[in-house]
Structure formats: C-alpha cells, structure tokens
Amino acid sequence: MTRVLTALKLACLEIVRNRTALLLILVLPGLFETLIYVTTPNRVVSFDLPSLGAEESIDVSARAEAFVFMAVVAVAFIAGFAGLTLMQGSIRAQKRLVLNGFPIYQLFLSRLLALLLLIALVSVYTGCIVEAIIHSDRFAGIVTGLALTGAVYGAYGLLIGALWKRSLESVLSIVLLTNIDVGWLQNPIFYTEATNRAVIHYLPGYFPSQVAMVSAFTEASIANATLRAALYFLVLLLTAGAFAYRKLRAFA
Amino acid sequence: MTVPLQVAEISKSFARKSVLTNISLAVPGGSLVGIVGENGVGKSTLLKIIVGAIRPDSGSVTRAGSAGYCPQEPELFEELTVLENFMLYAAAHGLPRDVWKKRADDLLGKLSFRQYEHSMVKTLSGGTRQKLNLAIALLQDPDVLVLDEPYAAFDWQTYLKFWELAEELRGIGKSLLIVSHLVYDKQKFDQIYELRSGSVERTQ
Numbered sequence: 001m002t003r004v005l006t007a008l009k010l011a012c013l014e015i016v017r018n019r020t021a022l023l024l025i026l027v028l029p030g031l032f033e034t035l036i037y038v039t040t041p042n043r044v045v046s047f048d049l050p051s052l053g054a055e056e057s058i059d060v061s062a063r064a065e066a067f068v069f070m071a072v073v074a075v076a077f078i079a080g081f082a083g084l085t086l087m088q089g090s091i092r093a094q095k096r097l098v099l100n101g102f103p104i105y106q107l108f109l110s111r112l113l114a115l116l117l118l119i120a121l122v123s124v125y126t127g128c129i130v131e132a133i134i135h136s137d138r139f140a141g142i143v144t145g146l147a148l149t150g151a152v153y154g155a156y157g158l159l160i161g162a163l164w165k166r167s168l169e170s171v172l173s174i175v176l177l178t179n180i181d182v183g184w185l186q187n188p189i190f191y192t193e194a195t196n197r198a199v200i201h202y203l204p205g206y207f208p209s210q211v212a213m214v215s216a217f218t219e220a221s222i223a224n225a226t227l228r229a230a231l232y233f234l235v236l237l238l239t240a241g242a243f244a245y246r247k248l249r250a251f252a
Numbered sequence: 253m254t255v256p257l258q259v260a261e262i263s264k265s266f267a268r269k270s271v272l273t274n275i276s277l278a279v280p281g282g283s284l285v286g287i288v289g290e291n292g293v294g295k296s297t298l299l300k301i302i303v304g305a306i307r308p309d310s311g312s313v314t315r316a317g318s319a320g321y322c323p324q325e326p327e328l329f330e331e332l333t334v335l336e337n338f339m340l341y342a343a344a345h346g347l348p349r350d351v352w353k354k355r356a357d358d359l360l361g362k363l364s365f366r367q368y369e370h371s372m373v374k375t376l377s378g379g380t381r382q383k384l385n386l387a388i389a390l391l392q393d394p395d396v397l398v399l400d401e402p403y404a405a406f407d408w409q410t411y412l413k414f415w416e417l418a419e420e421l422r423g424i425g426k427s428l429l430i431v432s433h434l435v436y437d438k439q440k441f442d443q444i445y446e447l448r449s450g451s452v453e454r455t456q
Contacts (some may be wrong), residue, residue, distance in 0.1 A: 006343040014331040017372065092327040099303055099321060100392070102344035252304025252315070 003102065007110035011086060015118060021085055024078050025118070029126040032070040033133070040066045047188040049218070050197065051225050058188075058217050064134045067217045068142065069187050071130045072118035072209045076182045079119050080174040084156020085186045086111045087244065088170055091161070098248045108244055112237070115158070119150030134216060141222055142217025148208035148229040153178065155236035157205060160242035179227050181205040188213055204232055254316065256396045256427050262301055262311035262387040264294070271297050273450040275311070279396065282425040284418060284440060286456075288432055289447035295431045296324055298447070299400050301435070317395030324400040324431075326385035330374040334365070336382055337373060338391060345392040352391065359387040362417055364410065373422070378405045397421065397428045404432075415440060 015021050040063040047065065048057055096102055127143035136142060157174060164170045182205035184190060191200060200206060207229035211222045256277035271294040279285045289295050300306045303321040328337055332337040335356065342352030360366040363383040368376060373384065382405040385443045389397060406436050415437065418428055430441075439446060444456035 002348070003343045006339060010329070010332055010336055010340050013336065014329065017331040089331075090329050092323075092325075093329045095305065096321070096323065096327040096388075097340065097344050099305060100341055100344040101346070208334040251301075251307040252313070 004106050004110045004113075007102070008113050009107050011111050011114035012117065013115060014090070015082060015086065015102060017181055018085055020091070021078075021082055024081055025122060028078055029071065029074040029122070029129055033067060033129050034072045036063060036066040037133075039207060040198075041119065046194040049188060049210065049213055050191070050201070051214050051222075052218060052220050057192075060217050062189075064216075065213075067133050069132050069214055071126045071142075071146060072186070072205070072212050073178065073183045074134065075119070075122055075126055075146045076153040076178045077174075078122050079115070079152075079154035080157040080160075080178055081171075083115055083154040083159075084161045084170055084174055084241075085157075086115055087158045087161025087240070088162075088164070088167065091165075091247065094095050094147060094250050096149055098167055099252070102178050104248050105241075107248070108241055112158070115154045116151065119147055119154055123147040123150055130216070136216045137221075138215040142212055144226060145208055145210075145212025146232065148184065148211055148226065149205060151233040152204045152208055152236060154180075154231060155240055159236055159240035162247055163238050164185045177204070182209055204236065207232060220221050255279065256281050256316045257302070257319070257398075258313050258314040259298075259302060260314070262298065262308045262313070264297055264301060264306070266307050271334065272301075272308075272447075275374045275452045277445050277452060277454075280431050280442075281395075282422055282426055283442040284422050284428045286430050286432065286441040286444040287447060287452075288435060288444060288455075289402075293447045294450060295433070295447055296400050299398055299431055300407055301427075303398050306447065315396060315401070318392060319396045319398055320389035320392060320394035322386050322389035322397070322399040322402050324404070326373075326381040328373045328381065328384060328388070331370050331372060334360075334369045334376075337384060337388065341391055343387050347392065355391055356387070356394065359390055359391055363387055365415060379407060379410060380405060382424075390417075393428060399428065399430045401432055402430065 042063050044059050046057050046059050047060045094107060123143050123146035127146055130142055131139045160173045161168045181203040185200045186205045188211040204215045207225045210225040211229060214220050214222050255278045258278045262272055262275040287295055301308045307353060338356040360369055365380050365383045368380055386402050403411050445452050446455045
C-alpha cells in the first residue's frame with residue numbers, strides 16, 4: 001500500500017509539472033465555454049435525447065445546449081491527454097521500475113488513481129462553470145456525466161499510451177476520436193438529424209454525454225446510462241491494463 | 253568460486269534476423285567483466301535479456317542475488333526531481349525511508365551531483381542524467397551490476413570516479429558486467445568477452 005501511495009503522489013506531481021497537461025486543465029474548460037458564450041445564439045432549439053425515448057423532444061436555448069456539450073468535449077480532451085501522458089510519457093522508466101521489482105498492477109493502479117483524481121477535480125470545476133451559467137437543478141448529475149466522460153476517455157488515453165510508441169500518432173488518435181465522437185456526433189442537435197444513430201450509440205462518448213445532457217435539461221433517470229458508461233469504462237480499462245502488462249512485464 | 257550471474261546458450265532473433273546465437277558466459281563473484289563489440293552486434297540486447305527486459309528465444313539466465321541495471325539511455329521520470337526518482341525506485345525495492353535516504357545521499361556525494369538533488373530530471377545535462385541513471389542501479393546495493401555503456405556521457409573526472417567506484421564495489425565482493433563498444437582500460441577488467449556476428453568469444 002505504501003508503494004502505491006508513493007507512486008500515486010509522484011504520478012500526481014508528474015501531471016501537475018507537465019506544462020501541456022496543466023495548460024489544458026486550466027485553460028480548456030474556460031476557453032471552450034467562453035467561445036460558446038461569444039458565438040452561440042440564445043434562440044431555442046429542439047433536439048432528441050435517446051435516453052428519454054424516441055418520442056420525447058427537448059426545447060432549450062442553443063447556448064445552454066452548447067455549454068453542456070462543450071464541457072463534455074473539454075473533459076474528454078483533458079482526460080484523454082492525461083491518460084496518454086501518464087502511460088506513455090515515462091513508459092521506459094516504468095518498465096525499469098518493474099524490472100526493479102515494482103508489481104505492474106500496483107504501478108498501473110497508482111497511475112489510474114492519479115488519473116481519476118484529476119478527472120474528479122476537472123469534472124467538478126467544469127461542472128461549476130456550467131452550473132453557474134445554465135442554473136440546472138441537477139449539478140451532481142452533470143458532474144457525474146462529465147466524470148464518466150473523463151473516465152472513459154482517460155481509459156482510452158491509457159490504452160493508446162500502452163498500444164503505441166510514438167507520441168504523434170498517439171496524440172492524433174486522442175484528438176481524432178474525441179473530435180469525431182464527443183465533439184461532433186454526440187452533439188444532440190446533430191444526433192437528432194442523424195441518419196444512422198446506431199453507429200453513434202457504440203461510440204465511447206455516447207453514454208457519458210447522455211448522462212450530462214439528461215441531467216442538465218430533464219428530470220429523467222440517469223441510472224441506465226451511468227451504468228453503461230461505467231461498463232464502457234471498465235472494458236476500456238481492462239483492455240488498457242492488458243496491453244500495459246504486455247508492454248511492462250519482466251521476464252526474469 | 254560463486255557465480256552470481258550465469259548466461260547459458262542464449263539466442264535471440266528479431267524479424268528472422270539472428271542477433272545472438274548460443275551466447276554463454278559467467279560473471280564470478282567479486283569480478284569486473286567487460287562485453288565489447290562494434291555498434292549493432294547485440295550488446296544491449298544481451299544485457300536486456302540478462303536483466304529480464306526482453307525474453308530470449310532460447311537459453312537461460314541464472315542470477316544468484318539481486319541485480320542492478322543501468323540502461324544505455326537514461327530511463328528516468330523526467331517530470332520528477334532527482335530525489336523523487338530515488339524515492340520511486342526505492343519503493344520498487346521496498347527500501348525503508350531512512351535506508352534509501354542514506355544510500356541516495358552517499359551516491360549523490362560519490363558521483364558529485366548533490367547540488368541537483370531537487371532539480372527536475374528534464375532540466376539536467378546529459379552527464380548528470382547519466383549519473384542518476386547509474387545511481388538508480390546502485391540504490392539497492394545489488395550483488396550484480398549490469399551496466400550498459402555507463403560512462404559514455406561522463407566527463408574525465410566523473411569517468412575516473414566511476415572506475416574508483418567500480419573498484420570499490422569489486423573490492424567488497426560485488427560483480428560488475430559492463431558493456432561498451434570501446435574498452436579503454438583493458439587492465440581494469442578481470443574478463444573481457446567480445447561479441448562478433450552474434451557469437452561471443454572470451455578475449456581476456
């Protein structure tokens with residue numbers, strides 16, 4: 001346990017001292033929300049939320065919808081990049097640690113805990129920004145949606161970090177999926193007009209963004225979407241763990 | 253004589269290209285053994301197999317006691333300070349705080365880089381990184397030291413200090429296996445093996 005706590009503390013320091021990660025954490029949520037405030041009109045838009053059933057449509061201001069949507073995007077970007085950094089940034093030093101007797105599962109656990117702490121922090125403060133603007137009655141639900149988005153994309157970042165050696169391809173993988181999934185297809189306004197919705201349901205951002213959107217604009221239950229998002233996170237995490245083990249294992 | 257490190261008939265290929273073929277060698281206790289060879293003959297691959305970083309296609313490595321490994325390129329946590337790197341590797345070995353602090357302090361002094369103990373690794377020069385890289389290998393006071401080009405980035409003074417330290421370790425019964433593409437000081441080694449075309453030959 002002492003070993004995990006030591007590694008956890010130092011993994012947190014690694015993230016805090018990484019200038020790019022710190023910049024993303026501090027700037028991205030505020031920047032995205034400011035851009036929405038400046039560019040998005042306040043007219044009412046109508047969209048579907050698939051978690052609520054096919055016949056139910058939501059009417060809210062385009063700006064409020066965009067605030068929640070972009071908060072999800074910001075958390076996904078930050079978590080994906082943080083996961084990637086924690087796994088890939090020091091992969092050779094991590095392998096050396098394992099050769100020196102550090103159990104892989106403890107090392108992976110310490111870096112996962114550091115990632116989850118960061119996601120919790122970012123989700124709460126991004127949720128506070130959203131709450132301050134849209135005055136939702138379900139702050140906890142919005143934060144849960146953001147945290148689940150972070151967990152899913154953080155696990156995806158860990159997986160990419162464990163799979164690929166080169167940072168350029170890895171960063172591209174994070175940016176591409178985040179952009180296509182939560183940055184585009186999970187936008188309820190796009191989803192409402194989409195011709196093949198089934199594809200969108202299989203993407204990692206689907207359930208977490210549903211939790212955030214349903215919480216922000218309705219009183220409906222988020223239990224089902226929360227559970228499925230958590231399952232998605234677990235599957236990605238186990239896959240990342242398997243690839244990390246393959247990369248870090250010692251043969252002595 | 254005890255043999256803390258024994259390598260028996262190691263072979264390794266990458267993408268059907270044979271790199272090592274039936275390599276056998278022994279590192280006796282309290283000895284300094286060198287492995288030399290031109291660039292690309294598989295010296296680092298052999299060392300990685302010895303420490304367990306990669307798996308051989310065939311053959312075996314037998315180690316009696318603990319081993320410290322210093323890779324050719326410093327493998328360190330860039331965003332952590334020198335002391336924090338010591339702390340993390342000490343955690344890997346399960347060393348108590350007072351033990352690793354004393355050991356780290358000793359190594360910082362012996363390798364003359366105490367002034368950098370609170371500096372982040374990413375801000376260090378190549379030579380100082382290499383000092384830390386070596387110090388990490390020595391942290392747990394291992395029975396066998398496996399060093400891959402340990403003095404390549406050292407200035408002359410540090411190079412001399414390295415050999416002082418190596419002699420001191422040999423004097424207290426530790427074994428050192430040192431890989432280099434050049435061996436300037438052949439007389440310092442008890443044995444020298446030369447890697448050539450995938451096979452090994454003892455030349456001293």
